[in-house]
Amino acid sequence: xxxxxxxxxxxxxxxRRSLCSIAERxxxxxxxVIVSDHGSTDETPQVIAEFAEKYPFVSGTRLERGDxxxxxxxxxxxxxxxxxxxxxxFGDDDLLAGNEIGRAHV
Numbered sequence: 001x002x003x004x005x006x007x008x009x010x011x012x013x014x015x016r017r018s019l020c021s022i023a024e025r026x027x028x029x030x031x032x033v034i035v036s037d038h039g040s041t042d043e044t045p046q047v048i049a050e051f052a053e054k055y056p057f058v059s060g061t062r063l064e065r066g067d068x069x070x071x072x073x074x075x076x077x078x079x080x081x082x083x084x085x086x087x088x089x090f091g092d093d094d095l096l097a098g099n100e101i102g103r104a105h106v
Contacts (some may be wrong), residue, residue, distance in 0.1 A: 001030045002032075002084060002087070002088060003031065003033070003086070004022060004031065004034070004087075005081065005082050005088070005090065006018065006019075006036065006090045006092055007074040007075045007078045008036065008038065008040065008092035009038040009039065009044070009074065011040075011042075011044065012040070012042045012044045012046070014093040015035070015092045017093070018094055018096075019047070021094075021095040022090070023051070026057065026096075032057050032082075032084060033058045034061065035058070035060045035078075035092075036060070036062075036077050037061070037062045037063065038065055038071075045060075045062065061078070061081060063077050075089070
């Protein structure tokens with residue numbers, strides 16, 4: 001099984017496109033998608049909830065921001081949540097295209 005881990009912060013439109021690109025291509029593959037929201041103040045939590053409700057393989061977590069936190073904090077957090085053999089760190093603005101998921105399972 002493969003887990004996509006997606007760290008994000010205040011990028012709801014980009015995250016929506018990214019999650020759509022994954023959801024369109026994984027229906028026949030055993031995957032999980034974990035989105036780690038790093039204290040977003042935009043619509044990011046709603047985007048995560050929307051996809052988690054529609055797609056059972058999507059889940060989200062929220063990491064509150066601290067004064068010293070940066071992208072690396074969220075990256076380490078979400079990467080640590082994956083419990084599968086394979087983990088694909090996916091940017092919140094990355095798009096899954098073509099047959100990349102099939103090649104990842106080879």
